[in-house]
Amino acid sequence: MDNPGPKAIINLNRLKENIQNIIEHVGDTPICCVVKANAYGHGAIPITQTLEKEGISLFAVFSIGEALELRQAGIQSDILIFSKINANRIQEAVDNDLILNFSSLGDLNIFEQFESKYSQSPRFHIKFDTGMTRLGLDVQDADKVFKAISKNPKLRCEGIYSHFATADEGELSYAHHQLNMFNSLVELGEKSGLSFKFIHCSNSGAILNLPESRFNLVRVGMLMYGTMPSDEVPNNVAVKPVMNYEGTIVNKRRVPKGTSISYGGIYVTDKETTIAVVQAGFADGFPRPWYTDGYVGYQGKDYKIAGRVCMDSFMVDFGDDTPEIGKNVLFFGLSKENHIPVETIAKNIDSTTYVLLTAIGGRTEYFYRD
Template sequence: MQQSVADLYHRSAAVVDLSCITHNLNEVRRKVPGRKIIAMIKANAYGHGLTRVGAHLAAEGVDYLGTAFVEEALELRKAGITIPIITSGPFSKFQIGLFIENQIDFTVASVDALHLISESAAFYKKRVNVHLKIDTGMMRIGIRHSNADQLFAAALKVEKQVNVVSIFSHFANADSEDLSFARLQLERFLEAAHFYDKHNLPKPLLQIANSAAILRMPESLLDMVRPGIMLYGYHPSQCCKAEAKLLPALSLRAKAMYFKVILEDSTVGYGRTWTASENCRAVTLPIGYGDGYSRGLSNKGQVLLRGKRYPVVGTVCMDQIVVCISDGEAYNGEEVILIGRQGEETITADEIAGQLGTISYEVLTGISQRVPRIFIDKKRGQNNGI
């Protein structure tokens, strides 16, 4: 007999349903027929678990995995994942050998970086894959779009050492109601890429579409796309929600570990920020801001117990929170939902983000490493912890 998920952990857990990620990937494919897919799994796969999610997406046939930094890519290689990986962030010259030895693609944002890579490639006697980053208005990394021909020309001079797989840029606000700036960015990007047509050269693959653009800007899909947050079941913003049916893959759970009655006029927690207006029952959960449940949810957050919503009372501690269940009932060891569904009620990362004045990305990636990830596949009936 298969164990229930609640039997797989003792204190708290982030439970990831891989079948939801498969569903969301299929929604991407429905929106981008024929395009190559770079599945973004940076920041511990948006909090969902880097290597297990990476292996799952590789098995589902994505063309690339995308990380921010080489350290993440190395974890994937150590886990036996062999499909192409691109890192989108900056790197140190001392890390270049790690890229080459582990067949990890570079993002190149400057002529100087390109020269360092080509010199190292010559030393290793290898031709390495790179993706040239063009800044069309994000102002993070990337050569300015008006100067992009300098980077393209430099890459041609070292083509024996460097294979330019793609050129790409990143939208600043494709998740906004007003898409005028995003369209300007796309125009700048395509104008820069026209370098190859002007010089009658084979053009690298073009990529600029993130989750928001996949959902709202079909003209931006080009050759490759980079879905991130939508793979995990969340829309980048409200104005994207009508464009795809996504299934949140992660639920955050904890077990009630202590039950008590709080007497009228008693205060709860650090700073005594909540006072009981009457006698009430309460449970303590072994999860706190050290696990990624934000202190900003003090006296704001809600949880689900037996399918009902109950408030978090007092200040969120590093390791524990207190939940007032009024005259409700609970037993030690009973499962409580902080993100996810129980009965007819659902608490989403979007709801929590709204309470905190942030976005679902931060809520999900903030779930700390000390919270074990448990992987299930409801379609296949599989439960596996890490």
């Protein structure tokens, strides 16, 4: 048993199929692949390298640190950073040809001062808040910012964007309201003399739900990892889960009826049964609340998680079946014998696929298959 701990098996062939199906779906619209948060728990470097070979030339991360990691790994494509700019790291962004996020009126001074001091400007996209009430320039500051940028052609404004709050929901009136506001902002910017190379506000939900919001770039995250952003969007792009999350059976024992399992002793066997120990726990990102109704997959069948998930391990009730020590069980994903959608777990424990995938870490070992 080389690695008895949790394993994330990353199926790069599925990632390639998913992105090709998304490309087909959006037609000529270029794609920005969102690989922030360690590519949603899948490993940012191998995921980005694979997508770059598939022809993607723009990626988005959250922090400058994430962007530099990609550059150090040899990623040559454009990289957009979503986070608030750090005035002390602008030179680093310029040196590494990163695209920054212009997201508040105060950022105007930062970009202007940098340009006048060094006769250089980082590339940037202007982000507007149209309804997330998160990072983004306030609509009332648009005119001032557009005029200032159009007066100084040395400022390298390459894009304008916003982010939807509800694009993955069945009821889209709020998304339409955001889209209308965004359309007006683009119009105002163009009237002020700016010409935006990239205009974008679609995420996975909008790609599926709001084709009219594609402009000339879409940003795709969750869908490319093979997971639906929610169960309210039309399932009209064929994708398969890129990750299989698995763990190994490290112990098993036959126990009599009335045996209590794990912390709190809340799971008590109602007959003689086989209880196995799997070495993965909530410290590795295994979703702890999933023990109530949760199960794992083994050789084509589902088996109940027995008792509370511990920090480093949990138990599985195999009944009268005989699991083998050293064999793997599937936590979620699609294997040859089992299928447990991460969406099912998210729904059951009142969480989201985004939370579950980005939580994976701890002692998890990554294996890349092509």
